[in-house]
Amino acid sequence: MNNKTRTITHNRFSKLVWIILLTLLIAGICFYFLSKKDSDVSFEDIHGIGYTKNGNEILIPAHDGIKEFSAGEWKDGPGEKNDYMGFAMVNDGFYSSGHPAAGSSKPNPLGIIRSSDKGKSVNTLGLEGESDFHLFAAGFNNHALYAYTPQPNSKMDSAGLYYSLDGAKSWKKSKMTGVDDEPTGFAVHPDKNSVVSVSTKDTVLISNDFGKTFKVLYSKPQITALSFTFNNSLLVGGFEVKATLSEINLKNESTKQIKVPPMSEDAIAFIAQNPSRSQEYAFATYKKDVYKGTEHDWKQIVKSGNSTTGK
Structure with missing residues (x-):
C-alpha cells in the first residue's frame, strides 16, 4: 500500500x-x-406557599415564576416568570407583588397584582412602578388585603400598615397600637376581614379591629412563619433548639404542638392548611425543603431546592 x-x-x-x-x-x-420529566423543577428561592380552593394543587412563588405541585408531580406554572414577593393565595387565585420577568413589558416593581389562572395572566391593581411589598397578606375567602410599606407612595402617605376592602382601589391606615417591634410577617383571617395577625421576631399579636389595636397572643424565642387556618386558629412556625409548629385556638387561646419532620438547623418559613382537608398542611423551610401531609404522615416534595415526587 x-x-x-x-x-x-x-x-x-x-x-x-x-x-x-x-x-x-x-x-x-x-x-x-x-x-x-416535567416534575424536574428547581427552586432558586421560595417566596410563599398556598393551596388552591379544591386542595388538589400547591402553588409556590419563586424568583422565576410560579411552581405547581399536582397529582404527585411538579411543573412550572404558566405565564411570565415574574419574581413574586408578598404572595397571598385566595379562593380563586392569588394576589402578590414583586418584579417582572426579564423582557417583560410590565413596570418594575409590579405594585399589587392579581391572577385567577395560576399566573397565566396577571392584572395590575395599582402602585405599579412604585412599591414592592414583601409584607403582604390577603384573606382567603374575603379578599381583605393588608400591606406594610416601609416608605410612602401615591396611595399610602407614610410608612406603616394599610388595609383595603375594595381590591386595592383605596387604602386605610392602621394605627398598630400594641406592636412595639418591627413586623416580620402578616396573616389575615380567611372570613373575618377585620381580623389580622402580625408577627415580630419573638411575638405573635392579633387585632380584631383592622389593625387599630393589637394584643399579644403568643411568644417564642424565634417566630419564623404565620398563617390562619380555616377553623379559626393560627399556625405559628418557630425555632427553639429545633423547628416547631404550633396551632393557637383563637376561641380560647389554647396552644397545641404539631409534629414536624426532623430538620437540621432549619425552620418553617411558609405554611398553609389545605382548604378541603383540614388535617393536611404544606410548608417550605429556609433551606428550600418542602413537605406536605399530616403530622403523622409527612412527605418531602422538595429537597434543597430540587423537586421530588410526593404521591
Whole structure:
C-alpha cells in the first residue's frame, strides 16, 4: 500500500470515528430531553406557599415564576416568570407583588397584582412602578388585603400598615397600637376581614379591629412563619433548639404542638392548611425543603431546592 492510499484510508477512518462520536452525542442529548420529566423543577428561592380552593394543587412563588405541585408531580406554572414577593393565595387565585420577568413589558416593581389562572395572566391593581411589598397578606375567602410599606407612595402617605376592602382601589391606615417591634410577617383571617395577625421576631399579636389595636397572643424565642387556618386558629412556625409548629385556638387561646419532620438547623418559613382537608398542611423551610401531609404522615416534595415526587 503506497503513502497516498494510506492517507486516504486514515482520513476515511477519522471521519468515521467523528461520525460515530457525533451520533452518540446527539443520541445522548435526545435521550436526556426525552427522559427529563416535567416534575424536574428547581427552586432558586421560595417566596410563599398556598393551596388552591379544591386542595388538589400547591402553588409556590419563586424568583422565576410560579411552581405547581399536582397529582404527585411538579411543573412550572404558566405565564411570565415574574419574581413574586408578598404572595397571598385566595379562593380563586392569588394576589402578590414583586418584579417582572426579564423582557417583560410590565413596570418594575409590579405594585399589587392579581391572577385567577395560576399566573397565566396577571392584572395590575395599582402602585405599579412604585412599591414592592414583601409584607403582604390577603384573606382567603374575603379578599381583605393588608400591606406594610416601609416608605410612602401615591396611595399610602407614610410608612406603616394599610388595609383595603375594595381590591386595592383605596387604602386605610392602621394605627398598630400594641406592636412595639418591627413586623416580620402578616396573616389575615380567611372570613373575618377585620381580623389580622402580625408577627415580630419573638411575638405573635392579633387585632380584631383592622389593625387599630393589637394584643399579644403568643411568644417564642424565634417566630419564623404565620398563617390562619380555616377553623379559626393560627399556625405559628418557630425555632427553639429545633423547628416547631404550633396551632393557637383563637376561641380560647389554647396552644397545641404539631409534629414536624426532623430538620437540621432549619425552620418553617411558609405554611398553609389545605382548604378541603383540614388535617393536611404544606410548608417550605429556609433551606428550600418542602413537605406536605399530616403530622403523622409527612412527605418531602422538595429537597434543597430540587423537586421530588410526593404521591
